[in-house]
Amino acid sequence: MRVLALLDGTLADPDAPLLRVDDLGLVRGDGIFETILVVDGKPRELDPHLDRLARSAAILELPEPDRAAFERATSLVLDNWSGGAEMALKLVYTRGIEGGDGTPTGFALGLPISAKVLAQRAAGISAVTLDRGIEPGLAERAPWLLLGAKTLSYAVNMAALREAERRGAEEVVFTTSSGSVLEGPTSTLLAVNGRTITTPPATLGILPGTTQAALFRAAKREGWTVVVEPIPAADLHTADGVFLVSSVRKVTRVHTLDGKPLTDASALATELADLYESEY
Template sequence: MRVLAMLDGTLADADGPLIRADDLGLLRGDGVFETVLVVDGRPRELGPHLDRLTRSAAMLDLPPPDRAAWERVTQVVIDAWDAPGEMALKLVYTRGPEFGDGLPTAYALGLPIGAKTLENRVGGVTAVSLDRGFDPAIVERAPWLLLGAKTLSYAVNMAAMRYAASHGADEAIFVASDGSVLEGPTSTVVVVSGREMRTTPPSSGVLAGTTQGALFRAAERAGWTTKVEPVQRDDLDSADGVFLASSVRKITRVRVLDGVAMPECEPLHRELSALYEAEYAT
């Protein structure tokens, strides 16, 4: 099932035409988006998702998103969704048509979660590390690269996923040219050693993950140490567990990295998943 609604709350035909041929989101990937997980009719981390949408829009000089309208349209899609299971809710905000009235294109689209994603949540994934071709120091020097903004320009991210697949892996982990770990093409990397969790800081040019944020919040309350600091590629080899976190993946464990089996960490995965799920257990 799919549900589509425009930002003003009007439901639209999810199978019908929507985007103008000259929309800059389509022509140039000039826009931003979010993917929110909805479970049992409740959106997870909607506040942090809208915060990030606002930050991303500001980095692209798009008009500030109307937060109340995005909250309303989220509910419109949730109310119209009557399929069992979870929903991935895309919030899409583009610069609009090239020769239009200057207003952004804005809509929300509810989609099911792919079968492979659901499978990987349980069984874990194989991953390869791939050079992302930049040094984290570039983030400050070159704001036009939009590192840290969740833009619609995901062709490189999708190419990395296809490259990983063509080399027999389910996932990719981007590494910077200084040897530090960045993120997955659509996920945050979380590294666990003992009772400590670490992830790469947004200042290195990665997205601030809402799922990782929720996990770290829960973990801190449960007595874990959490650190947001640079992680080296070599640190992954000596970790007790490496996990990919994202709204649709939840917390997925990496079983094999660059062809080498990681330590068996199913109990650790269960513990992290329980911490994350407990955030939404009321």
């Protein structure tokens, strides 16, 4: 089942056409989005997601998203959902019609979590490292590259996932050209050693993760050490555990990297999953 709500507070048919061909979200990938996990009718990290949507809008110089309208559309989707216990809620916001009056296009779409993601959460995933072609300093030096914004221009992320598939893997760990870990195409990377969880800094040109932040909150509370610093890709092979986390995938264990099995982190995965769930 799918539920679609518009920013004007009305429901719409998700199977019917809604967008014009000259919407800049389509013809220029000129817009932003968020994907929020909803469990038992409760959206997780809604405020951090709406904060990030606003940050992305500021980076793209889009009009500030109407937070109340997105919250109302979110409630409308939740109220009309009769699907499973979990839902992926997608918020989309574009620059609107090319040559139009500047009114942005926006909507909230509730979707089931795919069977693939559910299976990967349980079984873990195989990933490959792929060069993202960016170097430290670039994001700050060249803000027009939009490296910290969650834009609709995701063709490269999708191409990277196809490359992973071609190499017999399911996911991607992007790296800088010099081999420092960045993020997944739609996830944040964590490396665990002992009671320390490390994630690369957003200043490298990656997205600050909402799920990573929630997990770090829980982990700190339980006495873990959480660190934000660069991770050489080679270190992933000696870590106690490597994870890709995101709203829909939660805390998913990477069991194989570039064809090589990583340290068995099954027990650690359960521990981190419990930590994350303890936040809700």
